[in-house]
Amino acid sequence: MLSLVRSLWEVFRHAFARRVTVQYPEQKAYLSPRYRGRIVLTRDPDGGERCVACNLCAVACPVDCISLQATEDEHGRRYPEFFRINFSRCIFCGYCEEACPTYAIQLTPDTEMGEYKRENLVYEKADLMIDGPGKYPDYNFWRVAGVAIGGKDKGQAENELVPIDTHSLMP
């Protein structure tokens, strides 16, 4: 008898408790910026493509769902000719982001990627590329790397000395 009353009371009390159910999709849940959702390719602070097609994301991927091909522009800047992520295989582990030496590949707090056809889950570079630097607004790999590209000659990277003049007679 007593337990019956207690149950009734509990139910009655919950009718006035704070609601925890989020009315998704009308209402969006909060996902932190570091949430591991849809993968994007970002741009460096100068607006250039950040990905240098080093293949580290692809090799780190435990389900092998990233594939790309490197190519170079006429000034030696390397970028992916194509970049493909098969999200129907992706497990959103974030290893690719961890492996990326240029902060190009980032996971975002967006999980709304459902599709009726698996084919539509194959994202190409155009689908992955965003216009900003994502979570890392300042880093530009080419400013630190010791290779020359268009607009940045040898010796112009951070912490680099001017190139040695090999024809100089000075020791």
Added chain:
Amino acid sequence: MATIFIDNAPRQANPKQNLLHACLSLGYDLPYFCWHPALGSVGACRQCAVKQFRDERDTAGKLVMACMTPAGEGTRISITDVEAAAFRAAVIQGLMQNHPHDCPVCDEGGECHLQDMTVMTGHRSRAYSFGKRTFRNQYLGPLVNHEMNRCIQCQRCVRFYRNYAGGHDLNAFRLRDNVYYGRHEDGILESEFSGNLVEICPTGVFTDATLKRHYTRKWDLQMAPSICVHCGLGCNTTAGERYGALRRVVNRYNHEVNGYFLCDRGRFGYEFVESSLRIRHPLFNGKAAIKREALERFGSILSEGNAIGIGSPRASLEANFALRTLVGSDRFFAGVLDEDLQLLSPMLRILREGPARSASLDDVEHSDAVFVLGEDVINIAPVMALRLRQSVRQAPMRIAAGLHIPEWLDDAVREAVQDAKGPFFIASPYATKLDDIATTTHRAAPDDLARLGFAVAHAIDDTAPKVTGLSPEWDTMIAAISAALLGAQRPLIVSGASCRSRSVIEAAAQIAWALRKAGRPANLSFTTPECNSFGLSLMEPRALSEAFQSIQNEPTSTLIVLENDLFRRAPASEMTAQLRGVQHLVVLDHLVNATTEAAELVLPAGTFAESDGTLVNSEGRAQRFFQALDHSADVQESWRWLREGSVAAGLNNEAQWQSLDDLITAMAAEIPAFRAIPAVAPSRSAVGKIAREPNRYSGRTAMFANISVHEPKPVDDPDSALAFSMESGPEAAPSSLIPFFWAPGWNSIQAVNKFQGEVGGPLRSGDPGVRLIEPSQESGWQYFTAIPPQFKAQPGEWLLVPIFHIFGSEELSRHAQGIAQLLPRPYVALNPVEASLLGAKAGEQIKVVVEGALFELEVALRADLPRGVAGLPTGLPPLDGVMLPAFCKLAPTGAELSARGAS
């Protein structure tokens, strides 16, 4: 064997070697940079420091460089000693101080010795906070890329390029931390072995410029053991594929054949596979057809009967055998001119019936007196030239041995030896790039070269026929050559088909036989023009001229040409006339050429990268190559086309060949010379699956997702134990099936250390390949008696000899994108004296009439050509059909000179 103690454990080591060699051979991981098994020790990088103790009571010990310390009996060292480990970490910290932050965009990344060694020592981040030294790069040509910032100044490139390969245009400049490795100015690297810098450089200073155009990391390549098809030496290579295209070729160590190095033709020639001239679909009367149609057509052509087959010296034994079986052995003809077959067959006979053994390339390197007769080795069989260059170090090594300097102590040996070189003689029609190491050189027309050879043989053994009418100035040279060869412990005679003179070949054999008769273990090495020249001749095909006779005699005839451009072998007009009687011309080949254009039916044959097969190299060693690409669409192995054609025609003789192993078994049973062929590599069922892909292979579920999101099942390989996947059995691959060299912690090609019994020695399960040719044990051989008469220069006529070019003279590599930029322009080479008599100047056009054909060619002056002899580059269009040697007439462009040669 000496007992040494490594971290107190007694281990067996070779006392003639150094501690680094011993540690690596015993399987220890000890980091190093400047040392290389082929180059020896110089102690430049200080990376291989270990602690050495006087005896078991010594606890203090002292740091020594393992590469500079002999592995003597009782040596006690510690690799794990804290101080030694800290020293090594400090060294790498110093080396990394200026290393640019560019591994992600470096082509070496993932197979970088510097990365491996850095991880091995535990160095992580740069402690030095000041600026990084930088350098500008140089343009080094279309094959090798230069990125000087990455250099760690280990010296290996210069030591290889200058000391080992004899190059001159790469050097170290400046001093201290500014040392720069490059040329004195931008320009194409001159050495034929410049591609080895890619592998010899422990980091990414020198990288493969052809790979850069379609870059793929080593871990992403699907790789298979392969054999180079660009000359007769049969160097072992590893071919790598990605996204259905051949991406690169690297060296595959074979102690007996190529060792650690390849030539640039072998390394960069692979690009012909992806050339725009590739035939990817069957062609019927020039129009693309699908495979089913092509097979129906092929079947109906074959069922008309009367088919004859022309084999190929650049197709595998299997493809040639399939054709031979299809048409019958009496209707199978050599794919080389009679003149060439009459060079190859005697070479084989000499090596099988005579007493001299055919030398492996390792034997070549260890010969201590060499006589090269009639060959431009560096342009015909480049890696043999690289080995020959080491052979002149053999005899002077005795000076170092007398001073108790071990062979591996490279700088000390070079200091002791100075410029001393072992006996090395070259007699050739024109100067070669090996002349700088020669004791003496002699230039003469082929007939005179043969006479010189016979005279040397007579000087060695006077029962050999005497050469009469020799000019007395030859006497000292003949005496010097014969004395040096007789005084050597391992003399070697090198000759081959490039003079296209049977007498030269016989003269070379005569010398080797005379030496054998005098009790010297003389070896003989012939170069062969193509990758399977010996394989084709071992099948004993009928002469090509007989094929054309039977075409003329039989009214309805089908001619099947296997991987062979007949128009390269004879003048176009002549070949067109010969083929006129053919009703159906069926051609199997890789690239569009004049023969495929004349064909009714063209079947797209797989290249070395798309098929399996066996090639017999110039040593007589049969070696197997394996498919690296799973052939898509309509391209397939020649033997499969031939088999499927015969099945379509209702013939039964090939129907039972389900796989390569069936064919090989049939071939071994049919041809006695090939009895050992099944032993070249294990059959498909003999070993467990071996993965062609490294276990880090990426993109499996994405690479074809744009075509279909359902991942395809890995393609099954019916022909070999190699799998088109990452899945491997537990056991180690036998040496003939090693698809790539990799070991934990060793991602670079230097992982080969882990596959050798002793570093620099044979692979652990034996070097791949089976020798099919062994010298006769019987003493029934006879000296050759046909000595040619002396060559006499004819007034108004020149003997045209073929001049070989590493890039250009070979048929397939010419179409590789990188190499295509290095091809010479057609020219005629003349002695300046004779050119001035003709009034011709260098660079001017001149008329050349040879064999009824008229060419206008640029004049190149070569003072090294003998009088009465002119040179023509061989294999270069439009000169590729010219039969050399031949007599020609020359005239200035203005002069009257008809094609018939009457001036």
